[in-house]
Structure formats: C-alpha cells, structure tokens
Amino acid sequence: MESPGFTDFLLSLSTLAAAAFGGPHPLMCAITVERDGSPATVASSGPEAQRLDEIQYSLHDGPCLTALRTTQTILVTDVGTDPRWEVYARDMSEENVRSVLAVPIPTDTGSAAALNCYSSESGVFEPGTVERVQEYAASISTILRLALRVHPAPPYPEHLRSALQSRAVIDAAVALVMAQNRCSHDQALALISRAATVQGTRMHDIAADIIAGAGPAAGTTDRRGTDPTGS
Missing domain, CATH: 1.10.10.10 (Winged helix-like DNA-binding domain superfamily/Winged helix DNA-binding domain)
Structure with missing residues (x-):
C-alpha cells in the first residue's frame, strides 16, 4: 500500500522471488498479469526476465501463458528435450535458458496472473523447489488481489x-x-x-x-x- 504504483509494488515481489529461490543458480523472475485477454509483464527482476516474457507473448503461447490460463503449474525441466512449444524452446535455448517454471497466482474474476522463473541450468526446479515457489505464489495472492483492485487497469495502457x-x-x-x-x-x-x-x-x-x-x-x-x- 505504501508503494508509489502497481508496477513498483509487483517489482518488489518478483525481485524477492528471484532472491528467495535462486540459491546457487540465480533465477530470472517476472510477474505476468492478464486483463481482458491481454497479458503483460508488469514487473521483473531485471530486463532479461522481461525480454524472455515478451518472446512468449510474440508467440501467443508458452509455459507462462498456459499456467496463467489453465491455473496449473507448468514445468519445463530442459527446453532442449521438452516436446512442447518447439519454436519457443528454440528461442529460449538461444537466450541461454535451460529450464522454466511458471506458477499461477490466484486472482479475482476478470484477471489472471503467474510468476515466471527462468534458469540457465537444467534440472534446477526439483520437487522441493517447485513446492516452495507454489507456496510463495499462493502467499502473495491476497496482496495481489488487493493491488489489482486499488490500481485498476487504465483504459488504454x-x-x-x-x-x-x-x-x-x-x-x-x-x-x-x-x-x-x-x-x-x-x-x-x-x-x-x-x-x-x-x-x-x-x-x-x-x-x-x-x-x-x-x-x-x-x-x-x-x-x-x-x-x-x-x-
């Protein structure tokens, strides 16, 4: 509530997520919010994470958008061997991304959100790590719902x-x-x-x-x- 704006508020959350779950393999994290069917990265732990999200938007499909729209956790343990999203997987490989974890964040009707984590190492997201990220996403749900209500989407952002x-x-x-x-x-x-x-x-x-x-x-x-x- 003390943050100057919606983007700044979420930036602190995604940065915290990156720091909390990076361990020996630093993660790049971003939060995607979809309103009226249009997704956008509203905050990221750095420009790299935002660029990775935007690659997915340009393809209209991928782990983040799937997690956000199905409310299911999506894990890509190794983009080089995962058979889903062929073009996306190749683009991620070219960006030196080896594994991706996308976890939905529960929100109110009319919006959807997901926490996206990228790593340059394969096999980083072990079951324990996935569970911790899921717990974190659930823990910020209430705060995110409030932020979406306090900061409604402008007519033409x-x-x-x-x-x-x-x-x-x-x-x-x-x-x-x-x-x-x-x-x-x-x-x-x-x-x-x-x-x-x-x-x-x-x-x-x-x-x-x-x-x-x-x-x-x-x-x-x-x-x-x-x-x-x-x-």
Whole structure:
C-alpha cells in the first residue's frame, strides 16, 4: 500500500522471488498479469526476465501463458528435450535458458496472473523447489488481489497498446510468409524468428520489414545475403 504504483509494488515481489529461490543458480523472475485477454509483464527482476516474457507473448503461447490460463503449474525441466512449444524452446535455448517454471497466482474474476522463473541450468526446479515457489505464489495472492483492485487497469495502457501493435505486425508478416511459401503457421513463425536471430534484432522489426517489402520474406535471403533459415 505504501508503494508509489502497481508496477513498483509487483517489482518488489518478483525481485524477492528471484532472491528467495535462486540459491546457487540465480533465477530470472517476472510477474505476468492478464486483463481482458491481454497479458503483460508488469514487473521483473531485471530486463532479461522481461525480454524472455515478451518472446512468449510474440508467440501467443508458452509455459507462462498456459499456467496463467489453465491455473496449473507448468514445468519445463530442459527446453532442449521438452516436446512442447518447439519454436519457443528454440528461442529460449538461444537466450541461454535451460529450464522454466511458471506458477499461477490466484486472482479475482476478470484477471489472471503467474510468476515466471527462468534458469540457465537444467534440472534446477526439483520437487522441493517447485513446492516452495507454489507456496510463495499462493502467499502473495491476497496482496495481489488487493493491488489489482486499488490500481485498476487504465483504459488504454501504453504497454498494452504497444504489445497489441507488435502482435498485429508479427501476425500479418506470418500470414504473408505462409502465402508466399505455402507453409504452415509454425514454419512461417520459425522463419521469422530465425531471421531475427541471424540479424540480432527483434521479431517485430523483421516482421515490419517483411510487410514493407524491404526485408527477408519466405524463400529469400536476409539483408546480409544469407538464408534466414540457415539452410
């Protein structure tokens, strides 16, 4: 109640979570809140955790969003061997993330939340650790409910507008790549993701170039003359 705002309040919670459960393997933690069907990272233990969350949002699926929407704990012990979320797993590997734990935080009707923990080591989230994170998520539920009531979502929050715009650009580029290459949605998304990795930029930037006709489209080369798929 003494914190200056909703984001600052949650930042202290996610930072505490990272410190409490990191142990010998430091964790990157973030809290995602979804209102009106739109998720956003409202706080993180650092810029790395927020970037990892945003990768998931761009794919519209992953451990965090699944935990948040199903109210079930999602554990990825090793992204290199987990068969779920193929494109997401590859992106996490490229970010040097080896394991992910997403735990839902109970909230009131109309909103949902999850605590997301990332580690550069596989097998970090042992049963005891998972249980402690779940207990922590449950313990902050009451405080989080109060914070959501005290700080209602603004009609047009800047972070939400930006996220929706980015999603629309990526979706449009995926549709173009699918039409040009007669490939699936996942294949088109993987191509754009690979091009972003090769060029060291964001998927949104690659997507914007594709739409503008100035960047790599399906079956073409990227700006440096290399095939974005690496083939």
